[in-house]
Amino acid sequence: MTSKVFYMKTTKQSPDDMKRDSIEKLLSQINDTDIFRKDENIAVKVNLADVKNKGCTDPIYVEKLVEILKSYDTNTHLIDSKPLYQLDECEKYTYENIDVCQHILNDSEIKKVDVDGEIIKTAKLSKQIHNSDKIITLTQFKPHHICGIAGAIKNMAIDTAVKSGKIEQYRQAAPFISKIGCLACKVCINECPQKAVELNSIAQINYTKCIACNLCVRICPKDTVKINRIKSDFINKAICEYAKAATENRKNDIIYINFLDDIKADYEDTKQDDANEKLSDDIAILISNDPVAIDQASYDMLNDAIGEDIVEKLWRIIDAQMQLNYADSINVGCKDYELVEIK
Secondary structure, eight states, X not given: XXXXXXXXXXXXXXXXXXXXXXXXXXXXXXXXXXXXXXXXXXXEEOOSBOOTTTOOOOHHHHHHHHHHHHHTTOEEEEEEOOOSSXXXXXXXXXXXXXXXXXXXXXXXXXXXXXXXXXXXXXXXXXXHHHTSSEEEEEEEOEEETTTEEESHHHHHHHTTBOHHHHHHHHGGGOOEEXXXXXXXXXXXXXXXXXXXXXXXXXXXXXXXXXXXXXXXHHHOTTSOEEOOGGGHHHHHHHHHHHHHHHHTTOGGGEEEEEEXXXXXXXXXXXXXXXXXXXXXXXXXXXXXXXXXXXXXXXXXXXXXXXXXXXXXXHOTTOOHHHHHHHHHHTTSOOSOEEEEEOO
């Protein structure tokens, strides 16, 4: 079995009209002309709250998508969930020039879904987004410093979960403090929002309190608090199991759009010096009903453009393909895909 992934090539110099045209052409490939119906509630998952090194979808694409959805008289909303890490006011991002309802999900409205996975038993999802008639995810596909890749699978798993669900996933790879180098300066102890760092000759993390927001990684003056990439397989399994809960029985109700442009490694709210280094020229926009197929195609296209496995180059300890293989094995989608270019 294979899933179709449609794509259009893009460049940094693509004119605005071409960008608008690409969204319309790609959307027309995904289903018939009755893909959207009057008064349907459409949740468009975008990044309304983000950090500078992660990137947000070009407003031109979002504006055109909203225009198309409104032409069907749908009830369209741009939505996002609260990040675990703290944002400065200057880092917040909204599509303020687009006339559409935009809001951050309410963590108090929870939809519980039994998964019975290796890591996750019951997923805690946002009722607000999962009660929508249709969901469209807009994802800036990037190499990710813990998971290997951040694409449609991660977007559905992390960003449609309530805060407790996010924590459950990120905790699988919570940071650790190296015994060599800690000065017991108490910076992390004083700044931790959960009071999860304690002093015992050196700083130590209380993992029953830690939410894996990685603030301690960012603020440690000696870089003694480390990202736990050794446990990337654990967080990837949790992400895939959440994605399964979020997508099961909704194959035709969710549309995934991945953007392979402005490609930088995603370090979230940490302080790596190479966080803003561009890894490749703009490549393509992809669309599919299958999150695994579109992420596999995106990963392959990125590696082909660079000429090597970019995740292995950046972080040798992370196996990015593991996320895709595991998602395929638990039927989140199919990693075998047919790539169709639209011109």
